[in-house]
Amino acid sequence: MKLDKDHYKTAVYPSPFHAKTSVLNETREFERWHDYMSATRYFDVSMEYFSCRNSTGVFDLTAMCKYRITGVDALDYLNRLMTRDVSKIKVGRVGYGVWCDDAGQVVDDGTVFHIRDGEYWLCAQGRQYDWLLTSALGFDVVIEDISHQMTSLAVQGPTSCATLKAMGLAEIETLKPFGLRHYSIEDGELTVSRTGFTGDLGYELWMKPELAEPVWDALFAAGRLHGIKPMGERALAMARLEAGFIQAWHDFLPADKAVRTTHTRSPFELDLHWLVDFKKPNFTGRRALLEEKRNGSRYRLARLDIDGNKPAHHAFVYNRQNKVIGIVTSAMWSPSAKANIALASLDVPYGEPGDEYLVEIYYQRELAWNRVMAPCRVVKGAFFDPPRKKQTPPADC
Amino acid sequence: MYDAIIIGAGHNGLVCAAYLAKAGRKVLVLEANDRVGGAAITRSFGTGFKVSAGAHLINLLDPVVIDELKLESHGLDLGQKTLKTVSLSHKGQHLVIDGDQLTGQVSDEDRSAFADYKAQMTRFSRLLNKLHLRPPPRLKPGRLSDYLDLLRVGAGLRRLGQRDMRDFLRIAGINIYDVLEEHFDNELLKGALAFDAVLGNHLGPRSNGSVLNALHRSSGRINDDNGTFASPPGGVGAVSEALAKAAVALGAKIRTGAPVEQLMFNGDTACGVRLQSGEQIEAETVVSNADPKRTFLDLVGARHLEAEFAQSIHRTRCSGNVAKLHLGLKSLPRFTELDPTLAGERLLIAPSADYLDLAFNQAKYGHCSDHPAMEITIPSVADPSLADEGHHVLSAIVQYAPYRLKGGWEHAHEPFKKTLIDQLDQYAPGLSLQVISSELLTPADIEAEFGITGGHWHHGEMTLDQAFMLRPAPGAGRYATPIDGLYLCGAGSHPGGGVMGLAGRNAAQTVLSGGKT
Numbered sequence: 001m002k003l004d005k006d007h008y009k010t011a012v013y014p015s016p017f018h019a020k021t022s023v024l025n026e027t028r029e030f031e032r033w034h035d036y037m038s039a040t041r042y043f044d045v046s047m048e049y050f051s052c053r054n055s056t057g058v059f060d061l062t063a064m065c066k067y068r069i070t071g072v073d074a075l076d077y078l079n080r081l082m083t084r085d086v087s088k089i090k091v092g093r094v095g096y097g098v099w100c101d102d103a104g105q106v107v108d109d110g111t112v113f114h115i116r117d118g119e120y121w122l123c124a125q126g127r128q129y130d131w132l133l134t135s136a137l138g139f140d141v142v143i144e145d146i147s148h149q150m151t152s153l154a155v156q157g158p159t160s161c162a163t164l165k166a167m168g169l170a171e172i173e174t175l176k177p178f179g180l181r182h183y184s185i186e187d188g189e190l191t192v193s194r195t196g197f198t199g200d201l202g203y204e205l206w207m208k209p210e211l212a213e214p215v216w217d218a219l220f221a222a223g224r225l226h227g228i229k230p231m232g233e234r235a236l237a238m239a240r241l242e243a244g245f246i247q248a249w250h251d252f253l254p255a256d257k258a259v260r261t262t263h264t265r266s267p268f269e270l271d272l273h274w275l276v277d278f279k280k281p282n283f284t285g286r287r288a289l290l291e292e293k294r295n296g297s298r299y300r301l302a303r304l305d306i307d308g309n310k311p312a313h314h315a316f317v318y319n320r321q322n323k324v325i326g327i328v329t330s331a332m333w334s335p336s337a338k339a340n341i342a343l344a345s346l347d348v349p350y351g352e353p354g355d356e357y358l359v360e361i362y363y364q365r366e367l368a369w370n371r372v373m374a375p376c377r378v379v380k381g382a383f384f385d386p387p388r389k390k391q392t393p394p395a396d397c
Numbered sequence: 398m399y400d401a402i403i404i405g406a407g408h409n410g411l412v413c414a415a416y417l418a419k420a421g422r423k424v425l426v427l428e429a430n431d432r433v434g435g436a437a438i439t440r441s442f443g444t445g446f447k448v449s450a451g452a453h454l455i456n457l458l459d460p461v462v463i464d465e466l467k468l469e470s471h472g473l474d475l476g477q478k479t480l481k482t483v484s485l486s487h488k489g490q491h492l493v494i495d496g497d498q499l500t501g502q503v504s505d506e507d508r509s510a511f512a513d514y515k516a517q518m519t520r521f522s523r524l525l526n527k528l529h530l531r532p533p534p535r536l537k538p539g540r541l542s543d544y545l546d547l548l549r550v551g552a553g554l555r556r557l558g559q560r561d562m563r564d565f566l567r568i569a570g571i572n573i574y575d576v577l578e579e580h581f582d583n584e585l586l587k588g589a590l591a592f593d594a595v596l597g598n599h600l601g602p603r604s605n606g607s608v609l610n611a612l613h614r615s616s617g618r619i620n621d622d623n624g625t626f627a628s629p630p631g632g633v634g635a636v637s638e639a640l641a642k643a644a645v646a647l648g649a650k651i652r653t654g655a656p657v658e659q660l661m662f663n664g665d666t667a668c669g670v671r672l673q674s675g676e677q678i679e680a681e682t683v684v685s686n687a688d689p690k691r692t693f694l695d696l697v698g699a700r701h702l703e704a705e706f707a708q709s710i711h712r713t714r715c716s717g718n719v720a721k722l723h724l725g726l727k728s729l730p731r732f733t734e735l736d737p738t739l740a741g742e743r744l745l746i747a748p749s750a751d752y753l754d755l756a757f758n759q760a761k762y763g764h765c766s767d768h769p770a771m772e773i774t775i776p777s778v779a780d781p782s783l784a785d786e787g788h789h790v791l792s793a794i795v796q797y798a799p800y801r802l803k804g805g806w807e808h809a810h811e812p813f814k815k816t817l818i819d820q821l822d823q824y825a826p827g828l829s830l831q832v833i834s835s836e837l838l839t840p841a842d843i844e845a846e847f848g849i850t851g852g853h854w855h856h857g858e859m860t861l862d863q864a865f866m867l868r869p870a871p872g873a874g875r876y877a878t879p880i881d882g883l884y885l886c887g888a889g890s891h892p893g894g895g896v897m898g899l900a901g902r903n904a905a906q907t908v909l910s911g912g913k914t
């Protein structure tokens with residue numbers, strides 16, 4: 001990547017959509033996300049949240065870290081990097097996965113896009129270039145950081161398919177979950193994947209920054225009658241927790257950033273057993289994970305359904321003997337599940353579905369602090385999992 | 398099917414094979430070259446000369462190995478006597494070091510300081526030797542046996558007594574230059590002692606860690622004397638021959654001219670090797686005597702390793718800095734004012750510690766030294782069979798000659814050889830006219846001839862960051878490797894390089910006990 005000689009004078013850039021998002025952002029609230037300004041909210045967090053559950057919400061994903069991996073060893077490389085079997089992600093498909101250090105601790109999670117024959121993209125929340133290069137020794141691969149060369153939008157919600165169809169994306173309704181397709185638009189390429197971080201029907205649009213404004217205009221014009229609204233980070237955070245997705249720095253500490261080895265988590269400890277494929281003879285972390293499988297894990301990720309309506313942010317979890325058995329890592333009142341939900345990291349052997357515990361919740365009312373010991377249950381699966389997420393074609397298309 | 402395949406018949410591979418065979422294992426040794434011994438061989442060069450082409454003196458071969466493998470009954474002969482060291486002065490005022498005795502123009506203070514110094518270094522070296530006789534302790538917490546190992550190290554230190562323990566902890570990590578300045582005035586003495594502290598490594602006398610190398614070099618003993626040298630009849634290759642005989646007598650099979658190309662895997666477990674010829678041979682266990690980089694990055698391949706481990710092997714420092722000069726001479730060279738009866742001893746060109754430091758400065762910036770240090774032996778003095786009647790063979794270790802020479806070795810090879818012969822001529826006037834045959838092995842040549850990555854004496858720098866359980870890298874510091882069924886047994890593992898045999902012995906014991914990383 002060629003850098004402008006004055007590049008160091010600017011640390012944070014407006015996103016390629018800024019001309020659009022800044023007009024729509026009534027609150028003027030932006031925060032730094034890697035190298036970009038990112039809207040925390042536009043007008044009202046719950047209204048933005050409901051747009052992605054009831055109509056269409058659009059989230060600016062520009063700051064996501066994106067890497068292109070090509071070269072004859074691209075697949076072998078990714079298979080050694082990730083704990084899952086990447087060969088199962090065929091051309092035109094996307095797969096979620098995690099990658100670990102040698103100790104079998106999760107460095108980050110992300111999605112692999114099999115863009116074309118011999119070309120993969122890896123999208124992650126955190127910067128991974130260093131880790132990806134570290135892993136490249138011995139492979140004939142080219143790894144490019146395309147974070148600034150590609151930008152993207154998440155278009156999520158029950159009317160998202162109808163919106164994209166109205167925008168002119170032919171047969172978008174036939175795109176299956178985790179599928180991707182390329183469209184030509186304004187002489188450029190628009191890649192659409194049926195993916196997202198909301199656990200709902202939804203798509204992500206990938207394009208060069210030059211296409212950002214025309215795509216935004218076309219999208220919002222097409223979505224006007226489908227209730228399209230921009231959504232900010234806080235609304236997205238709600239949707240992701242309802243979907244039961246984990247997030248780095250909340251539900252796990254990236255292993256390459258940890259000082260204390262007991263503070264990291266393995267894929268097993270994040271309930272991601274299905275992402276670890278020991279049939280592969282070699283991947284980073286395999287030895288340690290095999291040993292963990294034999295000897296048992298230290299922690300278990302549990303989904304909690306908590307009594308009452310006070311979000312259990314950062315709460316300790318107790319067993320019936322009043323012993324601390326873990327902590328809540330993400331919590332909220334879920335408008336769609338109509339439940340007080342949380343993700344927690346519990347010490348093994350705690351956390352079997354059906355187990356009942358107590359969470360210690362502190363909350364403020366008119367500046368006065370209150371404490372409740374709220375009963376909770378360990379539940380299975382996503383808190384909110386609408387059938388439309390998987391339906392092809394979606395109901396209204 | 399074999400119980401164990403050993404890749405490489407270097408002396409450590411042979412030792413390992415012998416121990417495994419002794420324990421009843423079915424062992425096959427596969428050596429790329431057409432003779433056994435690795436960097437410990439005798440071979441011919443020029444017209445009618447024979448020389449120890451790699452190692453040329455024995456100072457570390459462990460008595461435990463000699464004893465346990467009954468090497469003497471297989472022909473091991475370290476010669477009649479151990480060698481004195483002569484620190485040469487080109488003016489002819491040489492200093493002779495014989496055990497803890499000094500002969501030459503030395504002050505009484507230096508004489509008595511040397512006896513004390515030598516005694517203390519011997520005590521430290523013997524402690525080190527105890528650590529050499531077993532796999533290093535693990536760094537991972539949790540296992541009782543590891544705590545016991547660590548305790549044993551601590552107890553060994555305590556047993557040195559308070560003064561020695563403090564001194565040991567103070568100097569073990571620092572540089573030899575400062576330590577020598579504390580003790581001595583004599584430049585020839587400081588030069589000779591500093592030479593032993595930097596030999597084989599990319600270290601100058603002012604580099605921290607050089608004291609450790611000095612201790613390593615004197616950790617061996619011959620006839621129960623630490624820090625002495627033997628020149629075996631028939632050259633160092635005869636030692637390897639004895640080892641090979643012992644291994645074969647114990648039941649091991651040795652094939653030369655059989656370069657291994659790749660390790661074979663059954664799932665994630667090593668299950669044999671594929672030779673360059675295409676032949677595949679299976680075994681329960683594969684033990685590699687090749688250096689760590691060759692083993693992991695070539696024979697295994699980085700992609701079969703986990704990412705962090707592959708990187709740590711990639712980053713191990715193993716660029717050699719030593720060249721080897723072989724001269725076939727018409728007659729015995731005459732060193733200025735040197736008693737001719739000393740011509741067969743170990744002769745050093747390291748007239749002061751500063752001389753070495755200046756020589757190292759050039760190597761730091763990628764050049765070979767204009768005035769290199771040398772360890773010279775003329776083995777034909779004691780063993781005339783190495784040259785035709787009346788002729789002599791001179792073998793010199795030359796430091797510094799960096800593997801990554803600026804501009805490459807191709808064009809520098811001949812000029813450097815001339816520099817070396819000219820330098821010898823200064824100490825032994827007329828020597829250059831006596832040369833019949835000459836051969837210079839640069840680190841690049843050493844890499845090519847012995848298959849050692851970077852041509853490194855120790856298969857990797859012998860410094861604290863690459864010592865004990867960190868040798869060659871965390872995760873492979875106890876002979877077992879992250880790959881099930883694959884072990885290391887060469888100089889790149891604890892306790893390191895030199896013709897010592899302990900890496901091979903410890904590795905065999907680890908294999909026999911089914912040891913894990």
Ligand SMILES: Cc1cc2nc3c(=O)[nH]c(=O)nc-3n(C[C@H](O)[C@H](O)[C@H](O)COP(=O)(O)OP(=O)(O)OC[C@H]3O[C@@H](n4cnc5c(N)ncnc54)[C@H](O)[C@@H]3O)c2cc1C
Pocket residue numbers: 404405406407408409410427428429430434435436437450451452453454455456457655656657658686687688691696719720721794843847848849852853854855856886887888889893894895896897900
């Ligand atoms: C110039 C020089 C001078 C030295 N002088 C001395 C000295 O005077 N005294 C002393 O004690 N030490 C000396 N050393 C150090 C000493 O020689 C080495 O540390 C020691 O020989 C290493 O022994 P090893 O068995 O571990 O490995 P090596 O001797 O390197 O043996 C490894 C063997 O593996 C074989 N091999 C590698 N790859 C393959 C493959 N793919 N397939 C099959 N076989 C393979 C190689 O051919 C080689 O035979 C010197 C070293 C050098 C370079």
